[in-house]
Structure formats: structure tokens, C-alpha cells
Amino acid sequence: MATLISGANAALTAENPGLEDVLVGFGWEVIPSRGPQAELVPLAIMCGADDHALSNDHLVFFNQLESQDGSVVFATGTDVEEIDVDLALVPTEVAKIAFLVYVDPDVRGATDFSAVRSAYVRVATRDGRELVRFDLPLGDNRSVHAMLFGELYRHRDDWKFRAVGQGYTSGLAGVAKDFRIDL
Amino acid sequence: MALNPAAVRRDLPYLRRRVKAPVPAPTPAPAPAPASAEPPAAPTSSVPSGGLSLARPSGGGTGLDLGARSSPAPQSAGARPAAPRASGAPGGTPRSTPAAPRGRPARPELPGPFPAPAIGDVRELGTEEPVLRLNARESAIGSLIVSGTSAVAWETTDLIAGAAYADGGTEGTSVSTTGNRALVGYDGPDAIVSLRHLHRLRRALFIGAASGVIGVQLFDGSSFTVSTPNGSPLFVLSLLRVGNLIEFRAEPVTREATPAQLHREFGFSMTPHLTAREPRRR
Numbered sequence: 001m002a003t004l005i006s007g008a009n010a011a012l013t014a015e016n017p018g019l020e021d022v023l024v025g026f027g028w029e030v031i032p033s034r035g036p037q038a039e040l041v042p043l044a045i046m047c048g049a050d051d052h053a054l055s056n057d058h059l060v061f062f063n064q065l066e067s068q069d070g071s072v073v074f075a076t077g078t079d080v081e082e083i084d085v086d087l088a089l090v091p092t093e094v095a096k097i098a099f100l101v102y103v104d105p106d107v108r109g110a111t112d113f114s115a116v117r118s119a120y121v122r123v124a125t126r127d128g129r130e131l132v133r134f135d136l137p138l139g140d141n142r143s144v145h146a147m148l149f150g151e152l153y154r155h156r157d158d159w160k161f162r163a164v165g166q167g168y169t170s171g172l173a174g175v176a177k178d179f180r181i182d183l
Numbered sequence: 184m185a186l187n188p189a190a191v192r193r194d195l196p197y198l199r200r201r202v203k204a205p206v207p208a209p210t211p212a213p214a215p216a217p218a219s220a221e222p223p224a225a226p227t228s229s230v231p232s233g234g235l236s237l238a239r240p241s242g243g244g245t246g247l248d249l250g251a252r253s254s255p256a257p258q259s260a261g262a263r264p265a266a267p268r269a270s271g272a273p274g275g276t277p278r279s280t281p282a283a284p285r286g287r288p289a290r291p292e293l294p295g296p297f298p299a300p301a302i303g304d305v306r307e308l309g310t311e312e313p314v315l316r317l318n319a320r321e322s323a324i325g326s327l328i329v330s331g332t333s334a335v336a337w338e339t340t341d342l343i344a345g346a347a348y349a350d351g352g353t354e355g356t357s358v359s360t361t362g363n364r365a366l367v368g369y370d371g372p373d374a375i376v377s378l379r380h381l382h383r384l385r386r387a388l389f390i391g392a393a394s395g396v397i398g399v400q401l402f403d404g405s406s407f408t409v410s411t412p413n414g415s416p417l418f419v420l421s422l423l424r425v426g427n428l429i430e431f432r433a434e435p436v437t438r439e440a441t442p443a444q445l446h447r448e449f450g451f452s453m454t455p456h457l458t459a460r461e462p463r464r465r
Contacts, residue, residue: 039362039379056320063323063381063427104379105325105402108364172324172402183320183403 002132004150004163010132012123013087013158021086021126022159024099025079026149028119036110038103042081044072045179047096052180054093059181072097079122085152087159096153098179102146102172113141113167121149123161134163145171296425302401308409308433309418315407315431322429325402327376329420332397334390334442335374336451337367339383343454346446347374349392354443355453358383376422378402381429387422388449390442399431409433419445 002010013019026042046058046067053059060067060083065074071089075082085097099121105111113119122133134150141147144167151162168174176183299316308315329335336346337358345355347368358366360380367376367387374389391397397409397420411418416435423430436445446453 033363035363037361037363039360041379056318059320061323062379064319104362106362106364106377106379107326107328107375108370110362183324 004132004134004161006134006137006163006165009160009162010123011155011158011160012131012152014160016125016131019125019159020088021084022131022152023075023077023124023126023128024083024085024152025077025122025124026081026083026099026101026120027079027122028101029117031115031117033110033115036106036108038110038112038115039106040080040101040116041104042083043100043102043175044083044085045098045100045175045181046072046090046094047098047179048093049095051096051178056182058094078128084126094154096151098151099149100146100175101149102168102175105145105171111145111171113138113144113147116141119147119149121163123152132161132163134165136165141167143167143169145169146175296428296430299430302405302407306407308407308420308431309411310435313433316425317401317429317431319427321401321403321405322424322427323378323381325378327378327422327429328400329374329376329389330372330398330400331392331395332374332389332420333392334445335367335369336388336390336442336446336449336453338385338387338451339366340385341383342385344451345453345456346442346451348442349374356456381424381427384422384424386424388446388451389420389422390445391417391419407431419449421449 004010012022024044026040028040030038030040041061044060044067045053046060048054057064057068060072060074062074066072069089069091071086071091071094073084073086075084083099090097101119103111103113103116116138119136119138120133121136122130124130136147136149146168148164148166148168150164153160153162168178170177172183175181296316299314300312302315302317302321305312305315332349334346334348336344336355338344339358343356343358345353345357345367347353347357347365349369349372351369357368360366360377360383362377362379364377365375366380366383367374369375376384376387389397391409391411395411397418398406399408399420400406409418409420417438417440418433419436421432421434423432434449436448440448
């Protein structure tokens, strides 16, 4: 298992010949509160070579559990949330799959990462063997409402994973603008 | 009679989250990913589940099978049935594809819901345009804010029903979410639906205040109204979850009807509220 830092990347298929599908697992802890509590939601966005979402349908989250091609699917497993990616089924026009987590923007409060601790994203094989892990450096995140945890991307004929950890103070509106999706 | 022989109801998108079979203990000494040149262990075949099976018993019986399955689960790790590959010419696929056919079961081609206007297509629901449907993203992000109401009623998927009134009154049973917020309730003068927990909601009914205009606003700021000018019937706004989509319908009702009468008319049977208390100790 390799632990990544922000900006680092790891070769997945090149170092693991025969790797055809991976599990992307997310985890976090939220400091308990008697009042409204932050609710984190993972989001996978399938992007083209221009780093923009191919379409609004190339977005996978809890209310759109599967991409149309069936390559990116929400699953229930040992992590807080898990997304399965069948690399061989990912359409060729998809150059990158970005994995974000946003705090649900409920108008009744608790919509930032300030109460979030021990957040991570990890990539594992189908049988659970962890390949890479990225523990997000969470400092003062009172103004962060969404965060790009990492991304799977094509590199020549292979797939790599990059740890990012970039926060969005503009929340989902900023995510929508960056990836050109309607949210 | 077997209830449903299919392993997964793929025609119901909101039920499609796959629950994985237990993963056997990993094989010893796996090499770290970046440094390893070894191929990963081959996917292991699934272990037959010992859980509840709704499949038709092989012996021809008609009851539920509460014992272990006699055959492995149909969709097991590493042995998924064939499915057509995704779009993209095979020659252009950067990674080589395996020789054996693989992939997820083909998604059945089901007819979608009947056509309905989207939120950008209609500014006001009423006699002319009574129905509006949100897409999957609009139906699930943030809060649905409904202003100009005097009462809201809800019914969850497990048939818990309740109502809240703008004056602070409540009826039936309130439903709280993991975010410590009401699934449906009032926040100041506005009725709020927690869309993060849409899958728990079956339907809701918003009753307008006497003054007249119900306003609905989404996370992205888009909005519409339900207007009830004088002389016309009073409209209430019905919310129905259809799979992963929210559908709104403006329903005409008589102006004289009370909220309680409207709840009954729309089939909301309030769940008696039970106050939890510590169990008695001797």
C-alpha cells in the first residue's frame, strides 16, 4: 500500500498488470453535534480531455447511482462510501474521473468541512487489496464546501491516480463551473 | 410463490446500489502498488450467501427460503455475466480488453416517465400547466424551499406520516435525518425538504396560505410558483417521488377545505406519535 500526499500520483494498471476494475473508497468522521450536522456526499465526474464533464449524465452520485455505460457505479462496502470503476468499460472519450465530496448545502446550516476529520480516499482492487491511499490534510476548512479528493486519469495506455485535496470555497457552484455541469 | 426471482431490480434506479458480498481474507503478502510488478490475486469466486433468499426454491416449493443458497449468487465477483461494452471503438481503447466477455448485466430498456416540463420550462403551475418534474440532480441537492404555505404533510417510504403548520403546530410523526434536521418541516416561514434524504420520502403536500402564492426554490436558485388568483380554485402543491425524480403537481381543491380535510382527501393518515422514554427499571 502506498500513501500519497497532495499532488502525488501513483500508477495503477502499469504496476498491477491485469487490474481491470478498482474500488474507490471514501471515509471521514464528523464531529458529533446536537444541532445540524454536515452531511458529506461523494461525487464522481467523468471528464473528457478538456477536463470538463462529458455531459450532465456523466456524473455519478447517490441519486444517479450509475453512469450510463455502467463503468462507474456506487456500491456499499466497508468504507463510508464506495464507488466501483470498471476500467475496461470506461468509454475512450473519458480521460479522467474526478472524485469530489461536497457538504450538502442544506439551508439549515452545517454546510462546510469544519467539523470533518480523518477524511481519506483510497483505491483498492476488487478483492479489497489497497493500492493507494490519500489522507486529506484538513486544517481550517470553515470556508470549504466541496473538495476534490483525487482523480483517476489515463496516462498513455494506463490508468493512474492523483491525490489532489483541493477545496472549493464556492461549493457546488464552483464545481459546476469548473467541470461545466448543471448543478 | 416466489416474490421476485431477479437478484437486482435494475428497473428501479434508486435501488440499484450494489451491496457487495463479503470479501474473503486477502491473500498474504501483497506487494505495494507502486513498487509491485506482480499481478494482483485473481478475483475469488463468491461465497454462497447464507442470507434470506427470495428466489424460487429449486424443489418447487412456494415458501421463502431461509436457508443457505444451493447455488452461488448469480452476480459474483469476477464472474459477472456478459454485457455489451460501452461506447467507443475497440481499436481505440487504450487498455487491452480481456478475452472473456465481461461487464455488468445489460440495463433493460424501460420506458421513461411520461414527458413533463422541466423547471426552466414552466414559471407557474396551475390549470394550464399542472405538472413539472425535476431531474436527478435538482431532486437531490440541498434544500427544497417552499414559501407561502400554511401547512405541509409528508409520508415516508415506510409510511410514517405527519404534518407541520406554519404557526408551529404539528401532527402525526416527525422524521429526522442523520444530519439532525427534519426530513420535511418548517424553518421560519418556509417549508423545507431535505433532498439529501429524498429516498426516504414518498410524497408531500403543501397547502398554500390564504393570501395565495406558493413559491418553490431549488439549490441553484431556479424557482416556480403556484398561483391561485381570486375566483379560481385553490391549488395545493403535491410532491411525489418517482424513482429518483421529484414530480410536482398543482391540484385544485375547494377554498373552504381545512388542512385536516385536505390531508384526508389526499390520503395522508397521520402516524400516531409515540414519545420515547427510558424503560422502567425495578
